Amino acid sequence: MDKKTVVKVEDVSMKFNLSSEKFDSFKEYVIKSLKNQVSYDEFWALKHVSFEVMQGDSLGLIGLNGSGKSTMLKTIAGVLKPTEGVVTVNGNVAPLIELGAGFDFDLTAKENVYLNGALLGYSRKMMDGYYNDIVEFSELSEFMNVPVKNFSSGMVSRLAFAIATIGTPDILIVDEVLSVGDFRFQQKCEGRIRRMMKEGTTILFVSHSIEQVKSICNKIVWLEKGRLKKFGKTSEICEEYSKCY
Numbered sequence: 001m002d003k004k005t006v007v008k009v010e011d012v013s014m015k016f017n018l019s020s021e022k023f024d025s026f027k028e029y030v031i032k033s034l035k036n037q038v039s040y041d042e043f044w045a046l047k048h049v050s051f052e053v054m055q056g057d058s059l060g061l062i063g064l065n066g067s068g069k070s071t072m073l074k075t076i077a078g079v080l081k082p083t084e085g086v087v088t089v090n091g092n093v094a095p096l097i098e099l100g101a102g103f104d105f106d107l108t109a110k111e112n113v114y115l116n117g118a119l120l121g122y123s124r125k126m127m128d129g130y131y132n133d134i135v136e137f138s139e140l141s142e143f144m145n146v147p148v149k150n151f152s153s154g155m156v157s158r159l160a161f162a163i164a165t166i167g168t169p170d171i172l173i174v175d176e177v178l179s180v181g182d183f184r185f186q187q188k189c190e191g192r193i194r195r196m197m198k199e200g201t202t203i204l205f206v207s208h209s210i211e212q213v214k215s216i217c218n219k220i221v222w223l224e225k226g227r228l229k230k231f232g233k234t235s236e237i238c239e240e241y242s243k244c245y
């Protein structure tokens with residue numbers, strides 16, 4: 001049986017408009033923008049990128065800072081709409097992109113568990129079922145009634161990771177979030193990602209550590225200045241990449 005394509009990226013380009021002018025005041029900006037006199041520099045963060053991810057693949061995205069990895073992942077997560085081209089996603093996506101972005105810092109950890117569950121589309125009852133697992137995985141049992149504003153960034157990340165990885169999503173996006181917390185916790189997170197891989201979750205993965213990419217991913221998308229430089233098997237591409245940088 002053929003494996004299904006779960007993510008298809010077809011000729012995707014992404015343009016950001018950067019204002020190239022400085023304004024003396026907000027008023028000047030508003031007046032000029034109403035008169036259509038503000039000029040923008042066009043910046044293409046992605047240019048004509050195409051690739052496909054099959055079910056059960058774990059795809060690593062590599063490339064220097066600013067090469068477009070996060071922008072690519074955000075178009076797949078549906079956070080950004082590409083300026084040109086088409087992204088097709090078959091299945092539900094659990095995005096680990098900016099951990100804690102969905103938190104209300106005035107609420108307690110427990111309240112945030114339910115808030116985030118709702119954001120992910122889970123009912124209160126389902127979250128009741130997942131609650132103990134989230135508390136246990138994040139190792140925050142004594143802190144669940146504390147407002148999250150009193151948490152360290154590591155605690156926030158642990159809680160956010162635990163919430164975002166409940167259940168078995170079809171697609172898990174991991175954008176440089178494994179460098180948070182201590183080494184032991186990182187190992188635990190990696191273990192959970194590997195468990196999902198075994199259960200058939202497709203992984204899209206970005207990490208500072210090329211070793212981590214090599215150990216988790218079977219395919220690689222190599223981006224350079226927003227363009228697809230190489231797409232293929234990890235063994236072939238990582239060797240060449242390591243020679244370049």
Ligand SMILES: Nc1ncnc2c1ncn2[C@@H]1O[C@H](COP(=O)(O)OP(=O)(O)O)[C@@H](O)[C@H]1O
Binds near residue numbers: 016045066071072
């Ligand atoms: N919202 C935005 N507005 C303007 N420029 C952006 C925005 N998001 C990203 N960029 C720019 O797009 C380029 C690619 O960024 P990014 O996708 O974050 O790269 P990477 O994750 O590979 O480091 C960078 O030059 C970055 O400054």
Ligand SMILES: [Mg+2]
Binds near residue numbers: 070071175
């Ligand atoms: Mg990035």
